[in-house]
Amino acid sequence: MNKPESTEATDRNHIWHPYSAMHSDAPVFAVESAHGVRLKLADGRELIDGMSSWWCVIHGYNHPVMNAALEGQIHKVSHLMFGGLTHTPAVELTRQLIDITPASLSSVFYSDSGSVAVEVAMKMAIQYWHAKGHAQRQRFISLRCGYHGDTFGAMSVCDPDTGMHSLFSDVLPKNIFIEQPRCRFGEPCTDHDIAPLAQALDKHAEHTAAVILEPIVQGAGGMWFYSAEYLQRARELCDRFDVLLILDEIATGFGRTGKLFACEHAGIAPDIMCIGKALTGGYLTLAATLTSKAVSDAIDQGEPGVFMHGPTFMANPLACTAALTSIRLLLKSPWQENIYRIERGLNNGLAPCRESGQVQEVRVLGAIGVVEMKQAVDMKSIMRAFVEAGVWVRPFGKLVYLMPPFIISDDDLARLTDAVVKVVKNQ
Numbered sequence: 426m427n428k429p430e431s432t433e434a435t436d437r438n439h440i441w442h443p444y445s446a447m448h449s450d451a452p453v454f455a456v457e458s459a460h461g462v463r464l465k466l467a468d469g470r471e472l473i474d475g476m477s478s479w480w481c482v483i484h485g486y487n488h489p490v491m492n493a494a495l496e497g498q499i500h501k502v503s504h505l506m507f508g509g510l511t512h513t514p515a516v517e518l519t520r521q522l523i524d525i526t527p528a529s530l531s532s533v534f535y536s537d538s539g540s541v542a543v544e545v546a547m548k549m550a551i552q553y554w555h556a557k558g559h560a561q562r563q564r565f566i567s568l569r570c571g572y573h574g575d576t577f578g579a580m581s582v583c584d585p586d587t588g589m590h591s592l593f594s595d596v597l598p599k600n601i602f603i604e605q606p607r608c609r610f611g612e613p614c615t616d617h618d619i620a621p622l623a624q625a626l627d628k629h630a631e632h633t634a635a636v637i638l639e640p641i642v643q644g645a646g647g648m649w650f651y652s653a654e655y656l657q658r659a660r661e662l663c664d665r666f667d668v669l670l671i672l673d674e675i676a677t678g679f680g681r682t683g684k685l686f687a688c689e690h691a692g693i694a695p696d697i698m699c700i701g702k703a704l705t706g707g708y709l710t711l712a713a714t715l716t717s718k719a720v721s722d723a724i725d726q727g728e729p730g731v732f733m734h735g736p737t738f739m740a741n742p743l744a745c746t747a748a749l750t751s752i753r754l755l756l757k758s759p760w761q762e763n764i765y766r767i768e769r770g771l772n773n774g775l776a777p778c779r780e781s782g783q784v785q786e787v788r789v790l791g792a793i794g795v796v797e798m799k800q801a802v803d804m805k806s807i808m809r810a811f812v813e814a815g816v817w818v819r820p821f822g823k824l825v826y827l828m829p830p831f832i833i834s835d836d837d838l839a840r841l842t843d844a845v846v847k848v849v850k851n852q
């Protein structure tokens with residue numbers, strides 16, 4: 426590159442974005458900096474962030490306490506191999522996680538991303554059954570419209586059709602999919618609602634390592650909120666058929682639904698839990714897979730006596746520091762009041778969308794607001810319309826949704842929902 430290209434040209438010509446084409450005319454906006462709930466574009470415009478950078482940035486951008494904690498850790502050590510070495514950030518974070526997650530979870534495996542945390546959970550379930558003398562238990566039961574990540578194991582439990590991975594179906598392990606629960610959050614779960622899971626377990630338990638679910642909120646597969654009672658009944662069925670339950674709390678963890686973890690709505694605990702996304706408050710990439718002692722003990726006692734996974738950046742000290750600081754900030758804040766305040770703001774602010782003939786449904790749970798359209802939106806034009814309205818909102822398919830940072834003020838939230846109402850009405 427002799428002549429310097431513009432930022433936009435280099436981006437367009439050489440960089441892939443998530444689920445994008447290299448040479449695409451979809452707009453990409455350069456961000457110069459971000460503070461609180463505001464993204465400052467390179468051209469000087471400011472946008473109110475409605476996405477928390479995909480569930481992550483719960484305290485807002487450029488938080489002084491987060492910044493100071495990370496600067497402090499940089500002067501101690503930024504990265505260490507985790508083979509044979511340990512450090513205070515990992516140890517303190519682990520204590521904190523064991524403290525705030527369901528009581529039965531006590532063994533923690535750190536990895537770099539949510540997808541890998543799901544891979545790890547699936548490998549743990551398989552190793553668990555291998556150690557117990559049931560090596561044939563290698564399959565997973567999951568929900569249609571589920572999303573668990575983009576790597577091969579994770580893809581194999583994402584929705585096989587509407588999921589983003591049907592192209593790979595021939596090379597993916599064949600897992601078992603059941604209908605998504607149609608019983609909504611706040612509603613009971615009938616025998617009819619739970620029947621698909623009961624039948625799948627009845628038929629396949631002998632070959633099933635685990636049931637894997639996103640608790641309460643099915644995220645990237647459709648932003649659907651289902652009954653807490655479904656989750657209770659799923660737990661009972663897993664116990665009855667002696668199958669492990671993996672809960673993927675990567676999107677729901679750390680308060681987003683109004684509970685610290687979504688499984689608390691049902692008062693149940695998984696055998697294996699995956700967390701990521703908001704874990705570090707959106708500062709660095711970190712995820713974790715937590716298990717009960719029963720699971721980790723079985724893995725220890727089986728062949729080959731160790732769990733077979735070990736990422737290079739496992740428990741990176743900077744990432745662990747970010748996570749520990751973020752969790753402490755969250756617990757010190759009136760986070761639950763904030764979530765309920767945002768829930769009210771989303772309910773009130775998005776209600777006028779219902780008047781649009783293009784809108785199928787508006788639904789809100791905690792700090793998640795969803796406007797489901799009748800048709801998939803045109804991404805190029807709608808992205809420009811949102812930016813012109815001064816907000817950062819990125820729909821997918823038929824879903825226009827908001828999940829702002831927990832610190833958003835009522836005024837900014839109203840600006841955000843007003844922009845959504847305006848843009849949706851012009852669809």
Ligand SMILES: *Cc1c(COP(=O)(O)O)cnc(C)c1O
Pocket residue numbers: 538539540541543572573574575639644645673674675676701702
């Ligand atoms: C985002 C997400 C993942 C994947 O996490 P990555 O960090 O993108 O790999 C897995 N499960 C759920 C529920 C998610 O929302």
